[in-house]
Amino acid sequence: MRRLWPLVFVALALLPSCGGRRESGLERVRRTGVLRWGGDLQGGEPYVFDDPDQPGRLIGFEVELADAIAEEMGVRAEFTQNDWSSLVPSLERGSFDVALNGLEVTPARADTVLFTRPYFIFSAQLAVRREDGERFRSLDDLSGHRVGTLANSFSWELLNQSGVEVVTYEGVEEPYSDLESGRLDGVLLDDIIAARYGLNRPALMLADDVEDGFYAVACRRGDEDLQGAIDDAIAALAASGRLREILARWEIDSEREARLTTWTDEDTHAMVLVHSRASFTGHHVLLFLQGALNTVFISALAMLLAIGLGLVLALGRLYGPRPVSAFATAYVELFRGTPVLLQLYVLYYGLMPTIRRLLELDVGVDYDAFLAAIVGLGLNYAAYEAEIYRAGIQAIPPGQMEAATVLGMSKGLALRRVIVPQAFRIALPGVTNDFIALLKDSSLVSVITVVELTKRMTITAVEVRSWLVPGLLCAALYMAMSYPLSLLARRLEASLSREGEK
Amino acid sequence: MTDLQKTTATAAETPVIQVEGLVKKYGDRTVLKGIGFALNAGEIVALVGPSGGGKSTALRCMTGLESFHDGKVRVLDQHLAPGDGSRNAEPLRKIRLSTGMVFQQWHLFPHRSAIENVFEAPVHVKKQPLEEARARAKELLAKVGLSHRENAMPRMMSGGEQQRCAIARALAMDPKVLFMDEPTSALDPQRVGDLAELLEHLRESEKLTLVMVTHEMKFAERLASRVLVLYEGHVIENGHPRDILANPTDPRTRTFLGLEG
Numbered sequence: 001m002r003r004l005w006p007l008v009f010v011a012l013a014l015l016p017s018c019g020g021r022r023e024s025g026l027e028r029v030r031r032t033g034v035l036r037w038g039g040d041l042q043g044g045e046p047y048v049f050d051d052p053d054q055p056g057r058l059i060g061f062e063v064e065l066a067d068a069i070a071e072e073m074g075v076r077a078e079f080t081q082n083d084w085s086s087l088v089p090s091l092e093r094g095s096f097d098v099a100l101n102g103l104e105v106t107p108a109r110a111d112t113v114l115f116t117r118p119y120f121i122f123s124a125q126l127a128v129r130r131e132d133g134e135r136f137r138s139l140d141d142l143s144g145h146r147v148g149t150l151a152n153s154f155s156w157e158l159l160n161q162s163g164v165e166v167v168t169y170e171g172v173e174e175p176y177s178d179l180e181s182g183r184l185d186g187v188l189l190d191d192i193i194a195a196r197y198g199l200n201r202p203a204l205m206l207a208d209d210v211e212d213g214f215y216a217v218a219c220r221r222g223d224e225d226l227q228g229a230i231d232d233a234i235a236a237l238a239a240s241g242r243l244r245e246i247l248a249r250w251e252i253d254s255e256r257e258a259r260l261t262t263w264t265d266e267d268t269h270a271m272v273l274v275h276s277r278a279s280f281t282g283h284h285v286l287l288f289l290q291g292a293l294n295t296v297f298i299s300a301l302a303m304l305l306a307i308g309l310g311l312v313l314a315l316g317r318l319y320g321p322r323p324v325s326a327f328a329t330a331y332v333e334l335f336r337g338t339p340v341l342l343q344l345y346v347l348y349y350g351l352m353p354t355i356r357r358l359l360e361l362d363v364g365v366d367y368d369a370f371l372a373a374i375v376g377l378g379l380n381y382a383a384y385e386a387e388i389y390r391a392g393i394q395a396i397p398p399g400q401m402e403a404a405t406v407l408g409m410s411k412g413l414a415l416r417r418v419i420v421p422q423a424f425r426i427a428l429p430g431v432t433n434d435f436i437a438l439l440k441d442s443s444l445v446s447v448i449t450v451v452e453l454t455k456r457m458t459i460t461a462v463e464v465r466s467w468l469v470p471g472l473l474c475a476a477l478y479m480a481m482s483y484p485l486s487l488l489a490r491r492l493e494a495s496l497s498r499e500g501e502k
Numbered sequence: 503m504t505d506l507q508k509t510t511a512t513a514a515e516t517p518v519i520q521v522e523g524l525v526k527k528y529g530d531r532t533v534l535k536g537i538g539f540a541l542n543a544g545e546i547v548a549l550v551g552p553s554g555g556g557k558s559t560a561l562r563c564m565t566g567l568e569s570f571h572d573g574k575v576r577v578l579d580q581h582l583a584p585g586d587g588s589r590n591a592e593p594l595r596k597i598r599l600s601t602g603m604v605f606q607q608w609h610l611f612p613h614r615s616a617i618e619n620v621f622e623a624p625v626h627v628k629k630q631p632l633e634e635a636r637a638r639a640k641e642l643l644a645k646v647g648l649s650h651r652e653n654a655m656p657r658m659m660s661g662g663e664q665q666r667c668a669i670a671r672a673l674a675m676d677p678k679v680l681f682m683d684e685p686t687s688a689l690d691p692q693r694v695g696d697l698a699e700l701l702e703h704l705r706e707s708e709k710l711t712l713v714m715v716t717h718e719m720k721f722a723e724r725l726a727s728r729v730l731v732l733y734e735g736h737v738i739e740n741g742h743p744r745d746i747l748a749n750p751t752d753p754r755t756r757t758f759l760g761l762e763g
Contacts, residue, residue, distance in 0.1 A: 397609070399605060399607060399609035400609055400611065402567055402605070402609065403603075403605060403609035403610075403611070404611075405567070405598070406565055406567070406598055406601075406602070406603040406672075407598070407602075407622070407623035407627060407671070407672075407675060408595065408598040408599050408623060408627040408628075408675065409623065409626070409627055413626060413627070417622065417626055418611055421613050422611075422612065422613050425613070
C-alpha cells in the first residue's frame, strides 16, 4: 500500500483544472486536439452508421459534417456512441463535447442546451394511407384522428398544438406499419425518416409538408466559445458550398437547404427563441392521474388474466395428461425465458396485425395497444403465477388428496374444494409480490404506444425541463398504488390465518 | 359376544370383502405375495403383524388407494382388477361411496372447521342439501363426543379429537365398511379404551363392518372378532384373537406376539 503513494501524488499533479479556473469547452478541444461528438449508430442511414462494406468504419452525412467542422477548427473529430434518447443528458454530464445526431431544435431542447446554426433544414411530413389521400390533405383534416410520431420530437410538439390524438412511438419503423395496418390515420415525422421508412411503402403517400424544422449541433450551457467556433465552422462550410455538397452526396439536398447559405445570427436567435416555458401545472397533475389510471387498469386486468391462466397451467402441469403437462411446461419456459418487451413487440406488431388481416377484422383497432398490453403482460405473468401455484399445490401433503379421494371426490372436485384453497393461502404472498412487480413492469407497454404513468413522467420531464417534480410525483403515485395493495394482502393473510384459530 | 357371533354366522355365506391371490410390488420388492381372505358383514377385523409385513398395503389395496399386480379384490359387489386401468374407475367410485377410511394421521381438511369437514362430502359428492347435511353432521359429531368442538379448526384440536372428527367425516357418507389405519398409534393409552368403546358402539348403531390395521395385539384382542396376522407378505394366521393367542398355528406368530423369550 505504501508503495502506491508516489503514484497518487503524480496523478494529482497531473490533474490540470484542480483548483484553477475551469477550462472552457473550446480550450479543452484545442488542448486535446479532439472534438468528441455524440450520436447513436442505431439511427442508421444517412445520419451515422456502420459501413456495410467495411465493418468498424463509420459513414453518414453527419460523420462527414463532423470531420469537416473539426477540420475547420484545426482538430480531429472523434465519435462517441450514446443512446439517442439520452443524448442531451449525456452531453450535460460531459460524455462528449457536442451532440450531433439529427437533434431537432425544439423549445424544450433549446432551453437546456446551446444550439449552433442549423446544418440541415428538414420538413415535418405528414404521411397518410393512399386511399385517404382525398380525405386527409392537412393536419386540420385529421382533427380528432390518431396520428403517430416520436415522443418529444419537433413533430410531436406540432401535433400537440393541433387537434389530433397524438400516439407516441419509440422507434421510426413502427408508426408507419401501424399507419398501414389502420391503427393510425397519419404519421408526422422528419422528411429523412419519412422517405426511408414511410413513403417508400406503396400503400402510403405524402399528404403535406407541415412545417420546416432544423437539425443543429448541441453544446453544453457554458460552452459559448465552443458554440461560437462551431457556428463559424458551419458558416464557412455553408459559404464554401461544402455543406450542401455533403448533403447532396447523401441525396438529402433540396431547395429548402438554400437558406443554410444565407443564414444569419438573427435567424439563429429566432430559431432558439423560447416563447413560453412550460411549467408544471395542475394540467400535468391531471395527465399524471390519467397515466396512473392506465397503469392500474392494465395491471389489474393483466393480473386477472395471469391468475386464471396461471392456475390452469399449474393444474395442467401437475395433473394433466402428458401432452397437456408438456404444453404447460413449455409455456412456462418460453414465457419466462424470453423478455416481456420482446413478447409485447411480437404480439402488437406481429401477431395482432396478422390476425386482423386473416380474419379481415377492423373493429376496435384504436384499442389494439391496450389489448396487447393487457394480453401481453397477462400471458407473461401467467408463467410466473403458474410456478407459484405449483409450489403451493406441491406443498399440500399427499394425504389431503387421498382423504378427498376416499370420500368419493373426483380429482377435479378434490382440487377445487381441498387442494387449491389450501395452495392459495401458501401462494398469496407470492401473488401479491408479483402484482406489485407487474404494476411497475407495466411501464414497458410504452413501447407499444400506451402512455402510462412512467411514459407520462418522461414526456412531462422533457416538457418542463426538470425531472425532479415529475419524478417525485410519479414515484408517489406508484407508491399510492402498491402500498394499499401490500396492506390489503397483509390483511387477507392475517384473516386467513385467524380463521385457523377459531 | 353372542350377538356378534350370530351376525357373523348369518352373513358368512356372502363375504363383504373377498381377496384372492393378491400380489403387490414396490419396484423389485414384493410386499404382498398372493394373500387371500374373506371378511363377513358386521365383523371387526384387525390386520396385525410386524412393520413391513404388508398389513397397511393390504388395506390400501382394498380401498383402491394402491393398484396391485395380480389377484382379485372384491368389495361389496364391486370387483377390482390388477393394474391402473380405467376399468377400475367405475368400481372404485362405487366402492368409495359405500366405504369410509380413517387415516393414521386423519388428514382432516385444515382450512375447514370440524363440522365443515364432516358435511363437505355429503354436500359436494352426494349433493345433499346443506341444511340436511349439517344436521346429520351435528348428530355424528355428538355421537363421537365432539358437540362442543363443532366450529374448531383441526389444528386447534387434540389428536383424539381429530381422530373422532375423522371418524364422523367417514360416517357422514353412510358407509357399509369402515377402514382404519393404525387407530391407536397417536392416542394416549387411557384413550385407547374410549376408542374401543366408541367403535363397538358404532358397529352396532351404524351396522358397520370394521377393518383396521393395528400393531397392538391387546387392542385387537379386546375389539376384534377376527385377526389376520400378516408376515413378510403372507397371511400366517386367520381366526378369533383368543384362539390365535392361545394356540397359534405358525411359529412366527409366537415370536411376533412375544409369547416366547
